[in-house]
Amino acid sequence: MIAGSGVATRGALGILFATVAAVIYLPIIVMIVFSFNSGRYQVMPFREFTFGWYRRTFQDVQYPEGFANSVAIASAVSVTATAIAFICAYSLVNSKFPGKTAVALFVLAPLAVPLILIGISLRIYFVSIGFEPSLALVYVGQVLYVMPLAVLNIRNRIAQIPKSQEEAAWALGASRIRSIIEIVVPSCRYSIAATLIITFTFAFDEFVIAYFLTNFSITLPIKIWTTLVTGFDPAINAVGVMVFAFSIALGIVAQALFMRKDRRS
Amino acid sequence: MVDAIDSSGASAGKPPVANLWQGILPALLLMGAFFIVPIGYMVGLSFAAPGSDGPTLANYENFFANERFTDALGRSLLMAGSAVAVASAIAYPLAYFLTFAVSRKRRLALLFLLIAPFWTSFTIRAFSWQLVLSDSGVVAYWLGKALGGPVSLGILYTMAASVFGLALFGVMLITLMLFSVMATIDERLLEANRDLGGGELRGFFEVVLPLSLPGWVVGAVLTFIICVGDYAVPTLLGGGFKPVLAQLMLSTLKGTYDLSMAATFAVILVLVVLIAAFPLSLLRNQTRLLQ
Numbered sequence: 001m002i003a004g005s006g007v008a009t010r011g012a013l014g015i016l017f018a019t020v021a022a023v024i025y026l027p028i029i030v031m032i033v034f035s036f037n038s039g040r041y042q043v044m045p046f047r048e049f050t051f052g053w054y055r056r057t058f059q060d061v062q063y064p065e066g067f068a069n070s071v072a073i074a075s076a077v078s079v080t081a082t083a084i085a086f087i088c089a090y091s092l093v094n095s096k097f098p099g100k101t102a103v104a105l106f107v108l109a110p111l112a113v114p115l116i117l118i119g120i121s122l123r124i125y126f127v128s129i130g131f132e133p134s135l136a137l138v139y140v141g142q143v144l145y146v147m148p149l150a151v152l153n154i155r156n157r158i159a160q161i162p163k164s165q166e167e168a169a170w171a172l173g174a175s176r177i178r179s180i181i182e183i184v185v186p187s188c189r190y191s192i193a194a195t196l197i198i199t200f201t202f203a204f205d206e207f208v209i210a211y212f213l214t215n216f217s218i219t220l221p222i223k224i225w226t227t228l229v230t231g232f233d234p235a236i237n238a239v240g241v242m243v244f245a246f247s248i249a250l251g252i253v254a255q256a257l258f259m260r261k262d263r264r265s
Numbered sequence: 266m267v268d269a270i271d272s273s274g275a276s277a278g279k280p281p282v283a284n285l286w287q288g289i290l291p292a293l294l295l296m297g298a299f300f301i302v303p304i305g306y307m308v309g310l311s312f313a314a315p316g317s318d319g320p321t322l323a324n325y326e327n328f329f330a331n332e333r334f335t336d337a338l339g340r341s342l343l344m345a346g347s348a349v350a351v352a353s354a355i356a357y358p359l360a361y362f363l364t365f366a367v368s369r370k371r372r373l374a375l376l377f378l379l380i381a382p383f384w385t386s387f388t389i390r391a392f393s394w395q396l397v398l399s400d401s402g403v404v405a406y407w408l409g410k411a412l413g414g415p416v417s418l419g420i421l422y423t424m425a426a427s428v429f430g431l432a433l434f435g436v437m438l439i440t441l442m443l444f445s446v447m448a449t450i451d452e453r454l455l456e457a458n459r460d461l462g463g464g465e466l467r468g469f470f471e472v473v474l475p476l477s478l479p480g481w482v483v484g485a486v487l488t489f490i491i492c493v494g495d496y497a498v499p500t501l502l503g504g505g506f507k508p509v510l511a512q513l514m515l516s517t518l519k520g521t522y523d524l525s526m527a528a529t530f531a532v533i534l535v536l537v538v539l540i541a542a543f544p545l546s547l548l549r550n551q552t553r554l555l556q
Binding site for chain 1: 285286287288289291292293295296299300302303304306307310355358359361362363366375377378379381382384385386387388389390392393394396397402403433436437465486487490491493494495496497500501511514515518524527528531534535538542545
């Protein structure tokens with residue numbers, strides 16, 4: 001278990017870890033504290049405790065509108081990307097052809113590309129062929145962005161399913177589609193659910209692609225961005241806390257689903 | 266195993282469709298239509314310029330003749346490079362700690378602690394760093410209390426702030442990649458080092474470092490690529506007076522509508538990414554890491 005790291009080393013490394021964790025969490029804690037602070041400006045010291053900024057977020061028209069748009073797009077993105085990724089992952093695991101590794105890496109390529117390139121290339125191309133930037137384009141760009149993650153997740157799980165189960169089904173006369181629906185999908189159900197959630201979260205939080213591919217439409221990250229760069233609104237702390245809590249909650253559920261799958265296999 | 270079942274008929278136990286490459290087509294079509302074609306179109310556009318009929322290098326000449334543009338490119342490279350350097354220096358000891366100095370049970374909890382905040386959007390995180398780094402932020406406030414006078418950090422809206430924000434992200438990513446490789450190191454190698462009288466430091470440099478280098482390369486390359494094209498952190502933490510390439514791209518696109526110049530910026534960024542990704546191709550036998 002412990003390879004015998006010396007006590008002194010362990011202590012020093014432990015302090016480093018604690019410091020890094022403190023640096024990572026400090027801003028988040030500050031944001032949470034300020035979201036309950038009645039003062040208009042983000043300055044210490046803390047004044048009075050208030051829920052006012054949270055209330056104000058819900059009275060604003062644009063935050064709820066942005067949230068609704070984000071949820072709608074992220075849901076569509078997550079379902080599309082997971083479906084395409086499932087078919088792709090199953091085929092990658094169950095086929096052999098020259099250049100397969102190259103094809104697999106190609107499908108994963110958007111992972112190693114700055115998001116800004118996905119955003120700018122789609123915008124320039126679609127504007128040039130006569131489309132206006134719109135939420136539909138955001139949907140396309142974000143499917144591209146999250147699909148590689150979905151392929152990775154699902155492929156790893158499909159590769160673990162014993163081939164014998166499907167082979168038995170084929171021996172009994174099942175078609176490929178039927179063996180997929182009755183054997184592969186149920187064996188992957190936790191991975192698929194986790195992938196749906198992960199891709200949703202990534203799309204929900206994604207800002208750069210959405211910003212490049214819209215002119216006037218609002219997603220929640222775009223609304224947050226415009227608030228941040230065009231003058232300060234103290235309610236932004238409350239919005240940040242809620243978005244943060246929402247994303248972390250989804251992350252925990254996805255992680256739990258993965259763990260569950262791990263135990264079963 | 267197939268043979269065992271294969272008694273009732275010729276095709277029993279064999280897949281009804283032998284090869285399934287068609288299933289990859291939807292993903293390939295998506296990539297082709299919305300990734301390759303738009304990037305190819307952008308490359309073409311970067312060789313077009315107003316007032317010239319055929320392909321021309323005018324945009325590229327314009328780019329390299331204009332100090333504002335080349336400075337932005339330099340700043341992007343410096344920002345991403347510094348973020349990777351800072352992040353690597355922190356991530357290596359962290360990954361070593363998680364792999365070799367912590368019990369298995371605690372390890373998962375600590376990893377989760379490290380990763381959890383990165384589940385939420387870059388924008389929100391960058392904003393929360395503003396709260397900490399600004400001259401009216403908590404750090405300046407506490408320092409002022411401790412020192413008994415107003416303290417001006419002067420960090421926010423400088424490149425140092427951008428590097429700080431991006432390096433934190435890099436620490437998370439590089440630590441994860443290093444950890445996934447370090448966890449596969451055979452601990453008997455470290456025991457052998459100890460039995461032969463080698464100290465822990467020597468074990469790190471002679472065993473852990475060389476064996477974990479592929480993980481570092483993947484983490485460092487991905488961090489560099491994500492940082493070199495980032496727009497949110499340099500804008501919220503670095504400010505806009507000394508723009509990076511990504512900020513120029515956006516202001517050109519949404520400001521002047523000069524599509525071919527914006528395309529030129531983007532193609533230069535594509536080249537930077539391709540060059541940065543080159544070390545990955547040297548890791549042929551480690552491609553598992555990417556898969």
